Each structure stands twice: as structure tokens, then as C-alpha cells.
Amino acid sequence: MDKNQSLMKLSKVSKVFLKGSVDEVTALDNIRLDVGAEDFITVIGSNGAGKTTLLNVISGVYPPEKGGKITINGQDVTRLSEHKRARYVSRVYQNPHIGTAAKMTVEENMSLAMLHGQSRGLRIATNKKYRELFRSVLAPLGLGLEDRISALVGTLSGGQRQALSLVMATISKPSLLLLDEHVATLDPKTNRIVLELSEMIVQKEKMTTIMVTHNMKHALRYGNRLTMMHKGKIIVDIHQEKKSNLSVNDLVVAFEHASGERFSDDSIMLRNADS
Amino acid sequence: MDYVINLLSVSLYEGLAYGFVTLGVYITFRVLAFPDLTVDGSFPLGGAVAATLIVSGVNPWLATLVAFIAGICAGLATSLLNTKLRINALLAGILMMVSLYSINLAIMGRSNVSVLRNATVFKQTAQLFGIKSTTILSIIFMVVLTIVILGILNWFLRTEIGLALRATGDNGQMVRGLGVSTDMTTIIGVSLSNGLVALAGGLIAQKQGFSDVGMGIGMIVMGLASVIIGERLFRPRGITTILFAVIGGSLVYRLFLGIALRLGLPPNNLKLSTALLVIIALAIPYIQKKVRGEWMPPAKRM
Ligand SMILES: Nc1ncnc2c1ncn2[C@@H]1O[C@H](COP(=O)(O)OP(=O)(O)O)[C@@H](O)[C@H]1O
Ligand SMILES: [Mg+2]
Numbered sequence: 032m033d034k035n036q037s038l039m040k041l042s043k044v045s046k047v048f049l050k051g052s053v054d055e056v057t058a059l060d061n062i063r064l065d066v067g068a069e070d071f072i073t074v075i076g077s078n079g080a081g082k083t084t085l086l087n088v089i090s091g092v093y094p095p096e097k098g099g100k101i102t103i104n105g106q107d108v109t110r111l112s113e114h115k116r117a118r119y120v121s122r123v124y125q126n127p128h129i130g131t132a133a134k135m136t137v138e139e140n141m142s143l144a145m146l147h148g149q150s151r152g153l154r155i156a157t158n159k160k161y162r163e164l165f166r167s168v169l170a171p172l173g174l175g176l177e178d179r180i181s182a183l184v185g186t187l188s189g190g191q192r193q194a195l196s197l198v199m200a201t202i203s204k205p206s207l208l209l210l211d212e213h214v215a216t217l218d219p220k221t222n223r224i225v226l227e228l229s230e231m232i233v234q235k236e237k238m239t240t241i242m243v244t245h246n247m248k249h250a251l252r253y254g255n256r257l258t259m260m261h262k263g264k265i266i267v268d269i270h271q272e273k274k275s276n277l278s279v280n281d282l283v284v285a286f287e288h289a290s291g292e293r294f295s296d297d298s299i300m301l302r303n304a305d306s
Numbered sequence: 307m308d309y310v311i312n313l314l315s316v317s318l319y320e321g322l323a324y325g326f327v328t329l330g331v332y333i334t335f336r337v338l339a340f341p342d343l344t345v346d347g348s349f350p351l352g353g354a355v356a357a358t359l360i361v362s363g364v365n366p367w368l369a370t371l372v373a374f375i376a377g378i379c380a381g382l383a384t385s386l387l388n389t390k391l392r393i394n395a396l397l398a399g400i401l402m403m404v405s406l407y408s409i410n411l412a413i414m415g416r417s418n419v420s421v422l423r424n425a426t427v428f429k430q431t432a433q434l435f436g437i438k439s440t441t442i443l444s445i446i447f448m449v450v451l452t453i454v455i456l457g458i459l460n461w462f463l464r465t466e467i468g469l470a471l472r473a474t475g476d477n478g479q480m481v482r483g484l485g486v487s488t489d490m491t492t493i494i495g496v497s498l499s500n501g502l503v504a505l506a507g508g509l510i511a512q513k514q515g516f517s518d519v520g521m522g523i524g525m526i527v528m529g530l531a532s533v534i535i536g537e538r539l540f541r542p543r544g545i546t547t548i549l550f551a552v553i554g555g556s557l558v559y560r561l562f563l564g565i566a567l568r569l570g571l572p573p574n575n576l577k578l579s580t581a582l583l584v585i586i587a588l589a590i591p592y593i594q595k596k597v598r599g600e601w602m603p604p605a606k607r608m
Pocket of ligand 1: 048049056057058076077078079080081082083084085
């Protein structure tokens with residue numbers, strides 16, 4: 032049955048900020064996670080639960096505390112710097128400004144992304160063949176980006192920029208795609224376009240994906256596996272069959288059961304009215 | 307009439323020669339967003355290296371090349387201080403600038419070295435064509451060199467590495483996420499920038515006939531002024547037009563300077579006037595917003 036081979040393993044991964052000070056925070060607390068190659072995992076959790084920190088540790092922005100270990104395809108990447116780990120990992124951030132370079136054109140941004148995680152040399156980075164390719168991947172978004180190939184990215188709307196970030200993060204077909212509340216700042220319509228697009232690309236390219244969201248319905252609708260984080264721990268991890276029958280209320284119950292706390296809308300921004 | 311021609315030709319030569327400094331300043335300040343102050347030291351470094359080598363009998367072309375390489379080393383040192391030892395960019399540049407003052411004195415053995423009696427790249431070029439070394443010749447020389455260097459930069463900044471370098475100043479987080487070491491791109495950019503600046507220093511020392519340890523004072527401010535003039539005047543879009551605008555800015559700046567001097571601006575006030583020009587250019591956007599009642603974030607200190 033197990034054709035879902037393991038792609039990434041996290042063991043004993045912790046992260047403590049401001050260690051030794053009065054403001055010390057344990058953002059990740061002894062995380063253990065086994066991500067299968069066919070997984071599309073959604074991650075929900077309150078503000079400050081450690082979701083972004085988890086993605087930062089996975090992509091190598093900073094290493095976990097001593098004793099923690101991260102392997103991808105069996106290779107130990109725990110101490111690999113962010114730019115070296117880019118060979119495996121690709122990411123879309125919550126803020127569209129982080130995923131794209133404003134003072135460069137759409138074409139230049141895409142060309143930069145084409146060589147994601149590969150070595151770069153002294154070849155001219157843009158060419159006609161790429162241009163055609165870029166048009167053909169941008170056109171289906173329906174955002175008119177294919178006609179703005181030579182526009183500066185800074186002149187695009189937030190939605191256009193985020194859609195571009197997504198295309199840039201996936202065009203090189205990375206093994207692992209990390210999405211960090213990547214539609215949170217978009218208006219409901221673009222929000223939907225970018226989400227559907229994410230799912231379409233993930234399915235088509237069969238990318239292993241971890242998607243952080245603060246929207247319970249999104250967490251339920253997308254992916255094959257749902258995890259919930261709370262105070263630096265993964266407190267709920269629900270797989271395929273069980274996940275498809277889940278409702279928002281089940282999640283609330285699961286949360287209260289696992290955390291031993293009462294679920295409240297204002298302290299925990301899990302439930303979300305929109306879409 | 308002679309008067310005007312003289313003014314134009316001197317501005318043209320100087321604008322092109324200092325254009326390399328402007329290109330260097332453009333690469334660090336604008337492309338990398340790395341406010342590099344090494345420039346005030348790497349400019350006289352180029353002069354010191356070229357003049358000292360020429361006086362000791364080295365071929366002036368080779369001496370000029372070594373000056374360029376010396377500048378690269380200075381930029382390398384600054385960028386290593388920043389990327390490997392995590393010293394703030396401004397401070398790293400200041401530390402190198404101060405160090406270079408002593409280094410330049412050590413290279414020359416005194417505060418200035420004359421090459422008036424020695425072969426220079428300008429004199430040798432004149433000899434090659436069997437003509438006298440004149441301003442016209444130095445203009446042609448600089449035009450050719452500028453075209454070559456603009457061509458190389460225009461190519462380099464479009465390559466895979468060049469694109470990553472340009473994105474570094476724009477969005478370093480993204481560049482790292484795409485698998486490029488921003489330490490590496492910073493090192494390449496800052497080194498290249500200071501190489502260009504030292505090349506200018508080496509050429510100008512040969513043209514004016516001497517190298518002086520104080521010849522770099524105010525180079526950054528001059529470079530910034532030229533970059534700003536180029537950007538405001540030509541409003542470039544795309545890397546090729548930007549490169550031309552930067553050189554254009556340098557030319558216009560020199561022309562202004564020449565006119566101001568003829569109109570009686572005391573040479574001693576040159577640096578102050580240039581600084582004022584930069585202050586005004588930088589303050590205008592702020593003042594405009596203030597007048598319109600827009601909000602501005604508090605001043606940055608780092
Ligand atoms: N660089 C940092 N320095 C100090 N504290 C941090 C840093 N990054 C995150 N934290 C803290 O770690 C906790 C988890 O943050 P984060 O992972 O961003 O949460 P989430 O993405 O789930 O909202 C929070 O308490 C946050 O304040
Ligand atoms: Mg977050």
C-alpha cells in the first residue's frame with residue numbers, strides 16, 4: 032500500500048528565540064514530522080503557534096536547536112544554508128513583496144526563478160524560448176500577466192504579484208513546495224484564483240506541499256492531510272480517509288481534545304468566515 | 307568660441323573618466339543597495355598603484371590593469387568585512403577607506419608621485435598614431451574605453467549571475483530563496499565597483515600627471531550626485547538605458563561644474579556645492595510629501 036514514500040523527516044526539531052531572556056519563546060517544541068512524497072499537508076494554528084517558524088526551519092532560514100534533525104530524500108540537510116537548500120525547497124510567502132523583485136521586469140523575475148536551486152553562469156539569462164514559455168504559463172492565470180512580460184513587477188497588483196510568486200516558485204518543479212498563508216493578504220476573488228491555481232499546479236506536477244493557512248475551510252478543502260499546530264507542537268495530524276469526512280466542528284473538537292484548552296474564536300484565529 | 311569648445315571638451319573628458327566612478331557608485335548604491343564608502347579610498351588607490359608602477363618602469367597599460375585589480379581587492383576586503391564578519395556595510399566601507407589612506411601612503415612612499423616625465427597610456431596611444439597627446443585624443447581614448455566597459459557591463463548584468471546580482475539589492479530574501487548566496491553576489495558587485503573606481507583613479511592620475519593621496523576626497527558624493535542627475539534627467543528604464551543615463555549624469559555634472567567654475571565659483575567650494583546638490587536632491591521627495599501632508603516613516607539610522 033505504501034507507495035507514498037517519505038520525502039522529508041523532521042525529528043526532535045525545536046526552535047527557541049531570545050534564549051535566556053525574559054522574553055524567551057519556544058516557537059517549535061520537539062517537532063516530529065514525516066512528510067510523504069505525495070503529501071499535500073495543510074497546517075492550521077493560532078497566531079504565534081509556530082507555523083512560519085516551522086517553514087523557516089525547513090527552508091534553512093535558521094537551523095533548529097541542537098539535537099534536531101531534518102532529512103530530505105534521506106540526506107541530512109539540517110546544517111545546509113538557505114540558498115543551498117533551495118535545491119529541494121521552494122516557497123511562497125504571505126507577503127507578495129518577498130516573493131518577487133519589484134525593480135525588475137516580469138520576464139527577469141521569471142528567468143531568475145527558472146534556475147531555482149541550480150548553479151548560475153555567464154549565459155544571458157533571458158531569451159526568446161523562455162519568453163514563449165513564460166507567456167504560456169502566465170496566460171492560464173487569467174490575470175493578463177502574459178501581456179505584461181516586460182513590465183516592472185512593482186507596477187503589478189498584489190494579486191498579480193502573488194500569482195507570479197506562485198508560478199516562480201513552481202516553474203522549476205522543486206521537490207517540496209512551502210506555502211505560508213500565501214493568499215491571506217489577497218481580496219476574496221484573487222484569493223480564490225491563487226488557491227485554485229496552487230492546487231492545480233500541485234496536482235499536475237505532483238509536488239509535495241505544505242500549506243499554512245489560517246482558514247479552517249481551506250485546510251479542509253485542500254490537501255490529503257491536515258495538521259494543527261499549537262504552542263510549537265503539532266497537536267493534530269489527520270490523514271487521507273479521515274480528513275475527507277471532517278467538518279469545521281470536528282476540528283474544534285479535535286483541538287480542544289488535543290490541547291486541553293477551550294476553543295475561542297478571538298484568541299485562536301482558526302475559524303474563518305470568508306470563502 | 308574657443309572658450310566654449312575648451313569647456314565642452316574638458317567636461318567631456320572628465321565626465322567620461324569620472325563616469326567609471328559613477329558606474330561603481332551606481333553598482334553599489336543602486337544595484338546592490340550597499341552604501342559603499344570604500345570609493346574615497348579605492349580611487350586614490352588606483353592612482354597610487356598606477357603612478358608608482360609607472361615610475362618604477364612598468365608598462366603603463368599593465369600598471370593600469372594592476373590598478374583595476376587593486377581596486378577589486380579593496381572592494382573584496384570591504385565586502386568580506388560585511389558578509390563574513392557581519393560588519394555593517396557603511397562601517398565596513400569607512401574602515402576600508404581609512405585603512406586605504408595608510409595603504410596608499412605606503413604604496414607611494416610619500417603623499418604624491420609624479421608621472422609627468424613618464425610614459426602613460428595617453429602618451430603611448432598618441433605615439434601609436436603618431437600624433438600629439440591632446441585633450442581630443444584623451445576624449446577619443448575615454449570614449450572607446452567607455453564603450454567597451456559599458457558593453458561588458460550591459461552584458462554582465464543580463465547574465466544569470468548578473469540578474470541575481472541585480473535582484474540582491476531589490477529583494478535579498480527572494481534571491482536566497484531561489485538558491486543564490488547573497489554573500490556571493492555582494493562580494494562580486496562591491497569588488498567590481500571598486501575595480502572600476504580604481505581604474506578611473508589610475509587613468510586620471512596619468513592624465514593629470516600625478517597621483518595624490520588626497521585625490522579621493524568627496525568621490526562618493528560626486529558619484530552619487532552624478533547618479534542622481536542621470537536618473538532624474540534621463541528617467542531610464544531597463545538596464546541598458548540606465549547605464550547610459552549614469553554616464554550621462556556624470557557628463558552633465560562635469561559640465562555644470564565647469565560652468566560654475568568659469569562663473570567664478572571658488573574651487574575650494576566645489577565639494578560643498580556638490581554635497582548641497584546631493585542634499586537637495588535627496589530632500590526633495592521628502593519635502594514634496596511633507597507639503598502634500600503625506601506620512602513619512604521616521605528617519606533610519608542604519
Ligand atoms: N525572529 C524571531 N525572534 C523572536 N521571536 C520570534 C521570531 N520569529 C518568531 N518568533 C516568535 O515565535 C512564535 C511563533 O511565531 P510564528 O512561527 O511566526 O507563528 P505563526 O506563523 O504560527 O503565526 C511567536 O511567539 C513569535 O513571536
Ligand atoms: Mg506566520
